[in-house]
Amino acid sequence: MTAVRRAAVEATPSPSRQAPDGDGRRLPRALHPLAWWIWALALATAVSRTANPLLLFLVLAVLGYVVTARRTEAPWARGFQYYLYMALTVVTIRVVFRAVFATGITPRDHFLFSLPHIPTPDWYAGIRIGGPVSLEAILSAATDGLRLACMLCCIGAANTLANPKRALRVLPGALYELGVAVTVAISVAPQLVQSVQRVSRARRLRAGRNRGFAALRGIVVPVLEDALERSLRLAAAMDSRGYGRAGTATRRSRRLTGALMLLGMCGLCAGAYGLLDATAPRVLGLPAMTAGAVLCVTGLRVGGRRVTRTTYRPDPWKLPEWAVAGSGVLSAVLLFTGLGYDAAELNPSIYPLTWPSLPLVPTAAILLAGAAGFLSPPPTAPTAPRPAQRRTQKADVT
Amino acid sequence: MIPSSVTRATVRVTAALGMAVAALGATGAPAVAAPQPMGRCTTSSGAVLAVDFSHWGGPVLRSCGTTPATGYELLNQGGWRTTGTGHDGPAFICRIGYGGYQGGRQYPTAGEDDCVLTPPASAYWSYWHADPGAHDWEYSQLGAMLYKPKPGSVDLWIFGGTDIKGTEGRPRITPDQLRAHNTRPQGDAGRPASTAKAPSLPPDIDTGPAPGGQPKSDPEKTGRKPTREPEKRTARPGKSASPQQSTSPSHSTSPSPSASDTAAPATTPGTSPRVVDAAPASDTAHDSGSLRPVAAGASLIAVVGGAAVYVARRRRRSE
Structure with missing residues (x-):
């Protein structure tokens, strides 16, 4: 296995592989x-x-x-x-x-x-x-x-x-937990497909039944076992690379980040409403949108300060x-x-x-x-x- | 023998089904209501349609239609034409035009509203009703395709902004200014009595676009004026030409479309709420475009698609 x-x-x-083109x-x-x-x-x-x-x-x-x-x-x-x-x-x-x-x-x-x-x-x-x-x-x-x-x-x-x-690397540092979750989520489907294909191929080679309800059990159990093994391995790998650390953020900076983000989101919502509804007052539209965006960016900056990341293979x-x-x-x-x-x-x-x-x-x-x-x-x-x-x-x- | 009888039975069943479907189609298809000259509308029959073009400096045009019709049919007959939006389909009235006003041009124009999305509540055609005897307008709670005007009622379309309840942006014109006041069909003010006789004959068939009017249009052409007259008659009642019009029986209302593109009603000057009668006019010609751009586009798509197939083949070979 x-x-x-x-x-x-x-x-x-690997994106860095540079073999000469056929042409x-x-x-x-x-x-x-x-x-x-x-x-x-x-x-x-x-x-x-x-x-x-x-x-x-x-x-x-x-x-x-x-x-x-x-x-x-x-x-x-x-x-x-x-x-x-x-x-x-x-x-x-x-x-x-x-x-x-x-x-x-x-x-x-x-x-x-x-x-x-x-x-x-x-x-x-x-x-x-x-x-x-x-x-x-x-x-x-x-x-x-x-x-x-x-x-x-x-x-x-x-x-x-x-x-x-x-x-997902483009995500701001403050959202890296989200990025990790999304990365794991999007790798799940192709991996599941791969392991289902592998298990069913094995059954075929052993001349086992490949269709019907009885075959389902024979496929589901190894696939689930495979998924569990894989996620344990992934967790171990991520742990060894320092993911999931609480970080060095103080209580004050966390609160500041939260407040900035909340205010910023409110500003963005109000701004979108003001821009889309023609009867809304002018002040609600573009100014609220801009203020919200600025607050959000500041919040992400402040939150991202505690996460230091290095780049292994930069995308040019x-x-x-x-x-x-x-x-x-x-x-x-x-x-x-x-x-x-x-x-x-x-x-x-x-x-x-x-x-x-x-x-x-x-x-x-x-x-x-x-x-x-x-x-x-x-x-x-x-x-x-x-x-x-x-x-x-x-x-x-x- | 058995198979043939089976096939015969299936054929019979299919035929029956087909006829049932056809019957459904026949009953389900909406019937076209009939446009009528204004004099045919009375206090208790027919529905008056009024459209306010004053937003573009035009008059309030009014015409008449038979009643078992929806507000949409009333607004889409006798030279009237509407355009829906791309988002909501034809049921949302985005543009209104009349064949006898500005050459059938529809308002608001494409520059003012592209009619792709639902227009804003600040600039759209709002729909108002006045039942017979009512002194005030009622903001329509139904769309034009669902509302069925009562006999003797008035439907008014004004352009502007309203709120949802219709308490703002109410029409400035009163229902009494638009409604038909005659109790009998022929009793229109500027209308000679003779015209009323014929409308009882076949107004619903003849008022269709061209065919009914074509044979009559020749005598009309010799005297072009009468064709313009019926539209002007409210604005300038008692015109000398009216007897001439009476000579050509009510069928002449249908040929009148042929000349109505001269936009007679629009030219009549008047006071601020000008009300001008719009006689049934012919539909404005519709240009369905040419096939050449479609062919060009299809070949372009084929070229790009062919390139994709070629690249896919080459990749598969190189793998």
């Missing part, structure tokens, strides 16, 4: 995780601006290209297809709900088919169940769902491309990082400023039905975000120990 664990640990590629152009290395996150969040922000199906499908294609070109072989880097399934589910749920709870039927709609109508009492008049389903309703639900799906896929792309463990922030983050942010800026195109083209009319147009500037902006696919350095080559790892696993289980 120990050999397997070592192999599993090795399977996560001999650039040295493969992992991009700074924050650059991918900025890129993806900016693209998601840009997506939130538009309901044009052409642009939305273009975003999906761009995401697919960047992810296939720049993902690593790490466990978290294989999940993009699941985000696509989730996106499809979102669209389907939206369409089905819109068809069943048909609201807003206009006489000019193109009716496709009709569902059985369930009459509702007068006091329930706002909701209509069943009845005729129109092409317009389906299309508007589908584009709305597609926008949400695109945003989901943007987050999925960031999760696929960025190493989550290294991304070089030209490719600037290029990737910049391409994402620029595309969001182009979609928000509305320079050089009619803002109405971002939301083509469905009532009445109109073919969507392809505005030039937003299209170029999305393609620009897609340039991240070759602006970033190639990912680290598939690690050498993979075939060896399989062999050790097989040798181990037999």
